Amino acid sequence: MVKVAVNGAGSWGTALAVLLAQAGYSVTLIGRRSEEVEEMGRRRENARYLPGVMFPPDLQVTTDLAALNADLVVFSIPSHGVREAARLASPHLRAQTLIVNTAKGLEEGSHKRLSQVLTEELPGHPVVVLSGPSHAEEVGLNMPTTVVAAGELTTAQRVQDLFMTPRFRVYTNPDLVGVELGGALKNVIALCTGIAEGLGYGDNTKAALMTRGLAEIARLGTAMGGDPLTFAGLAGVGDLIVTCTSRHSRNRRAGVALGEGKPLDLVLSEVGMVVEGVRTTRVAHELARLKGIAMPIVEEAFQVLFAGADPKAAVSNLMERGKRHELEEVAAVRLQREAVKRV
Numbered sequence: 001m002v003k004v005a006v007n008g009a010g011s012w013g014t015a016l017a018v019l020l021a022q023a024g025y026s027v028t029l030i031g032r033r034s035e036e037v038e039e040m041g042r043r044r045e046n047a048r049y050l051p052g053v054m055f056p057p058d059l060q061v062t063t064d065l066a067a068l069n070a071d072l073v074v075f076s077i078p079s080h081g082v083r084e085a086a087r088l089a090s091p092h093l094r095a096q097t098l099i100v101n102t103a104k105g106l107e108e109g110s111h112k113r114l115s116q117v118l119t120e121e122l123p124g125h126p127v128v129v130l131s132g133p134s135h136a137e138e139v140g141l142n143m144p145t146t147v148v149a150a151g152e153l154t155t156a157q158r159v160q161d162l163f164m165t166p167r168f169r170v171y172t173n174p175d176l177v178g179v180e181l182g183g184a185l186k187n188v189i190a191l192c193t194g195i196a197e198g199l200g201y202g203d204n205t206k207a208a209l210m211t212r213g214l215a216e217i218a219r220l221g222t223a224m225g226g227d228p229l230t231f232a233g234l235a236g237v238g239d240l241i242v243t244c245t246s247r248h249s250r251n252r253r254a255g256v257a258l259g260e261g262k263p264l265d266l267v268l269s270e271v272g273m274v275v276e277g278v279r280t281t282r283v284a285h286e287l288a289r290l291k292g293i294a295m296p297i298v299e300e301a302f303q304v305l306f307a308g309a310d311p312k313a314a315v316s317n318l319m320e321r322g323k324r325h326e327l328e329e330v331a332a333v334r335l336q337r338e339a340v341k342r343v
Ligand SMILES: NC(=O)C1=CN([C@@H]2O[C@H](COP(=O)(O)OP(=O)(O)OC[C@H]3O[C@@H](n4cnc5c(N)ncnc54)[C@H](O)[C@@H]3O)[C@@H](O)[C@H]2O)C=CC1
Pocket: 008, 009, 010, 011, 012, 013, 031, 032, 049, 076, 077, 078, 079, 080, 081, 082, 085, 102, 103, 104, 105, 134, 135, 136, 137, 272, 273, 274, 276
């Protein structure tokens, strides 16, 4: 029987452990704190992070990293903890253990994608990224969900086979860069649509932020080597839609509270779970500067989160920017082609 360990017992790790146990594998969910793990074992439920989703009888819970001696290890640790978690995991893995990362973020300081971090810390292990529109609360209740497994094609196909159920449909995509950037950057835009909601603005404003936000994601993502088509897929617009609109999204909820005027520290403690978009805003802001990519929404998000800017003024700044062509990059390529034809 396939042996699986899920490293990280937050909402996403718990939902995936339940999904994989229901699929018939031998699954162990690894948590950090012994009190939490004991409580989960007793209640057969993760009451703190995923209440109402009962554990299948065979699902094991532990703090013991020896459980990482498995065929498949799923990392569901917030992005800022991935490198350390991988270091701690390293001595316990089998030589052939397949690694699946499910966190959505970028490493602060290095700007690395999380698959790069995992490959550095766990050399020789194949790494696949699972991403797409998938709130733990809905996956835990077996609601139809589609995701993408990104990485080297045959390994991604193995992950597709392992995770696919009649309610959890997995596509493959070899574009690791595009999938990881789409998954990380949509959280920044979800914070922004939440802020707009908190300010009392309506659906027009949210649609504007989502569409122009996607343009920024694709601009940075393609500059970093992603395939433009990936941003029109599940890990791009798909995840952007769900995160910007779902009542489950922690990034959207944090944004709403910021828009209502609460300070960031209070917002984060009220949400009580990871809000990846905050750190990712800082990384995206640095990357945009380093690569000379225009990301006006990211710029305003950065000013609101880290420089005390007024959210209402940030919206005005975006609305009153100089005039632009909607398809600026496309227009630039066309002009270039016409110039080449004329020569
Ligand atoms: N919750 C969801 O619906 C989804 C979440 N994700 C991503 O999965 C990752 C994990 O998110 P969630 O499970 O939702 O977070 P969560 O906030 O529900 O739980 C985080 C878990 O990680 C543990 N943790 C926190 N810091 C840690 C560290 N430094 N080292 C080790 N463990 C640490 C906590 O004890 C907790 O068990 C995030 O990157 C998130 O964006 C991806 C898809 C869906």
